[in-house]
Amino acid sequence: xxxxxxxxxxxxxxxxxxxxxxxxxxxxxxxxxxxxxxxxxxxxxxxxxxxxxxxxxxxxxxxxxxxxxxxxxxxxxxxxxxxxxxxxxxxxxxxxxxxxxxxxxxxxxxxxx
Amino acid sequence: xxxxxxxxxxxxxxxxxxxxxxxxxxxxxxxxxxxxxxxxxxxxxxxxxxxxxxxxxxxxxxxxxxxxxxxxxxxxxxxxxxxxxxxxxxxxxxxxxxxxxxxxxxxxxxxxx
Numbered sequence: 605x606x607x608x609x610x611x612x613x614x615x616x617x618x619x620x621x622x623x624x625x626x627x628x629x630x631x632x633x634x635x636x637x638x639x640x641x642x643x644x645x646x647x648x649x650x651x652x653x654x655x656x657x658x659x660x661x662x663x664x665x666x667x668x669x670x671x672x673x674x675x676x677x678x679x680x681x682x683x684x685x686x687x688x689x690x691x692x693x694x695x696x697x698x699x700x701x702x703x704x705x706x707x708x709x710x711x712x713x714x715x716x717x
Numbered sequence: 718x719x720x721x722x723x724x725x726x727x728x729x730x731x732x733x734x735x736x737x738x739x740x741x742x743x744x745x746x747x748x749x750x751x752x753x754x755x756x757x758x759x760x761x762x763x764x765x766x767x768x769x770x771x772x773x774x775x776x777x778x779x780x781x782x783x784x785x786x787x788x789x790x791x792x793x794x795x796x797x798x799x800x801x802x803x804x805x806x807x808x809x810x811x812x813x814x815x816x817x818x819x820x821x822x823x824x825x826x827x828x829x830x
Contacts, residue, residue, distance in 0.1 A: 608760075635816065644726065646806055646820040647761070654816070663718070663819075694760050704749055704815035708760030 607631045608709035610695050616715045623682040625712050627695030633707070634700040636678040638662075638670060641692040641711075650693075653678055654700065685716040719744040721809050723821030731829050736794045738824045740807035743788070749815035750783060750790050755804045755823075764805075765792070794826075802828045 608629045617623055627636065635654050639647040649662030651670040659670060667689060671679045682689055692713050696706040723740045730736045742750075748769035753761035767774045767781045767790065774781050780793040790809075794801055804825050808818040 644822055646721075646723070646822040648820070649817065652817065662817075696760075698816070700816075704766070704810075705751070705763045706818070708753075708762065710758075710760050 608697055608707055610709040610712050614713045617685055618717050621685050623685050625680045625693055627678045629676050629697045631697055633697040635698045637696040638680045639694045687716045690716045721819050721821040723807050727825045729827045730797055736797055738792045738805055740821050741789050742809040746812045747809040748813050749810035751808050752792050753806045797828050799828050
């Protein structure tokens with residue numbers, strides 16, 4: 605589903621580097637989310653935003669920051685990447701008031717060496 | 718904190734047989750329970766959901782059941798087909814708002830020909 609896109613799809617970086625993962629959506633949804641997926645741990649919420657001026661921490665926000673540049677764009681930053689941030693990262697969107705379904709992007713595989 | 722436990726972590730069934738995945742949740746205020754399917758290399762996609770005012774819901778070969786008293790909910794797939802092979806995640810809303818959900822750890826379902 606190309607309605608939610610993530611860039612890059614794959615990224616290899618080194619410890620201490622700053623990394624930005626980007627998410628864009630054409631669904632017109634208000635709500636956007638960043639999740640992290642690790643084997644055996646499911647998906648864990650990092651940050652979420654219910655509109656452009658609303659940013660909230662999730663379950664595992666330490667070491668991450670986000671920016672909601674517009675309704676359609678939500679970026680995740682790792683200020684100083686560390687190896688245990690190696691994971692699959694997903695962006696998701698949902699529509700306030702219409703449906704609770706979350707629509708996920710294709711994911712970004714991040715490796716921190 | 719609140720959590721969702723999911724079992725089994727892996728499941729292998731013969732094509733045509735049924736598959737059952739079970740989840741328990743801890744937040745007594747949870748009232749929305751979605752199930753997501755994740756195919757290889759893709760983001761999770763909603764396949765069915767149930768709310769706390771309903772005990773069972775069906776959609777073709779897929780059904781979900783909910784026992785609020787026991788805080789259990791389950792996914793049932795009948796007449797399994799090769800395309801059902803994927804990772805399945807259960808989730809529960811955090812509190813009574815479905816805007817935030819917490820995921821189980823996932824079940825890798827394999828369909829044997």
